[in-house]
Amino acid sequence: MFSLATFNVNSVRARLHVLIPWLERHQVDVICLQETKVTDEVFPQDAFRDIGYNVAFKGQKSYNGVAIASRHAIEDVAVGFDGTNGPVDASRLLRCRVQGVSIVNTYVPQGRAIDHENYAYKLQWFDRLAALFDAEYSPAEDLVWCGDLNVAPKPEDVHDPDSHRNHVCFHEAVRQAFARTRTWGFEDLFRRFHPEPGQYTFFDYRRRGSVQRGLGWRIDHILVTPSMAHRAKDCSIDLQPRLETKPSDHTVLMATFDLS
Numbered sequence: 001m002f003s004l005a006t007f008n009v010n011s012v013r014a015r016l017h018v019l020i021p022w023l024e025r026h027q028v029d030v031i032c033l034q035e036t037k038v039t040d041e042v043f044p045q046d047a048f049r050d051i052g053y054n055v056a057f058k059g060q061k062s063y064n065g066v067a068i069a070s071r072h073a074i075e076d077v078a079v080g081f082d083g084t085n086g087p088v089d090a091s092r093l094l095r096c097r098v099q100g101v102s103i104v105n106t107y108v109p110q111g112r113a114i115d116h117e118n119y120a121y122k123l124q125w126f127d128r129l130a131a132l133f134d135a136e137y138s139p140a141e142d143l144v145w146c147g148d149l150n151v152a153p154k155p156e157d158v159h160d161p162d163s164h165r166n167h168v169c170f171h172e173a174v175r176q177a178f179a180r181t182r183t184w185g186f187e188d189l190f191r192r193f194h195p196e197p198g199q200y201t202f203f204d205y206r207r208r209g210s211v212q213r214g215l216g217w218r219i220d221h222i223l224v225t226p227s228m229a230h231r232a233k234d235c236s237i238d239l240q241p242r243l244e245t246k247p248s249d250h251t252v253l254m255a256t257f258d259l260s
Helices: 016-026 045-049 117-136 172-182 189-193 226-230
Strands: 002-008 030-034 054-058 066-070 075-079 093-098 101-107 143-148 220-224 232-238 252-257
Touching (some): 002 016, 002 101, 002 143, 002 220, 016 045, 030 101, 066 093, 066 101, 101 117, 117 143, 117 172, 189 232, 189 252, 220 252, 226 232
Parallel strands (some): 101 143
Antiparallel strands (some): 002 252, 030 066, 054 066, 075 093, 093 101
16 A cells, blocks of 8 residues: 655644654655745754654745655655746745655645635646646656646635635636646545545634634645556544644645555
8 A cells, every 4th residue: 555645734843743643643655745934954864764754845935835755765856946047935845756656745836815815826737737737747657746736626625615716726717727637637635535524634823723613624635647546545633643743734634545
């Protein structure tokens, strides 16, 4: 079996007390992290190596940051989109290959407000991802696109859809942008196994008891090409990390595959 997880840690150093014990318990082959909020020179790589994980990362001070940790060799590491003067958004996009599986770990911009320039930039992000997939990959290969995508695709992916229609993570334009990128050749793996509503990966800190009250959003995703979907055995949300002391506002989404 091959297992993969994604987790927006909202500061990797502040969340090691949650993340490292979780990895020791579950021993996933790969975990993709977002919002690590740390520069590369002080990324806590020894904490991962001490429990048998290799790690690749790209970060910046206080904001953004992505990392991939694996119990296997991490190959063909690349960051960001191609730009005139080097990678663009390097701390939001990290790609690699593990055990023959291509992995694209993304932290899509949140957008701030639908009338803000950051929202237009967010919509462009999905188009740039589609162009990247066209240039670097094929829908026929084993590919996983995952991370905090900052979009709830359907009404059942947000606790109160009627009151959030103008939210940057649920507005119609961002849902359409996400859907266009998905048509490149991706299946929403969680929905293969869990079509029921009320399944969330993000719970706002500002809402007391949000996990227990079901006041969440499903904005973290694992999307896969057909060959990976056919070999998937499970995809599930683990709420326990969100219930720990001083947790991230996100929790872990994980999947398992039979690659034999």
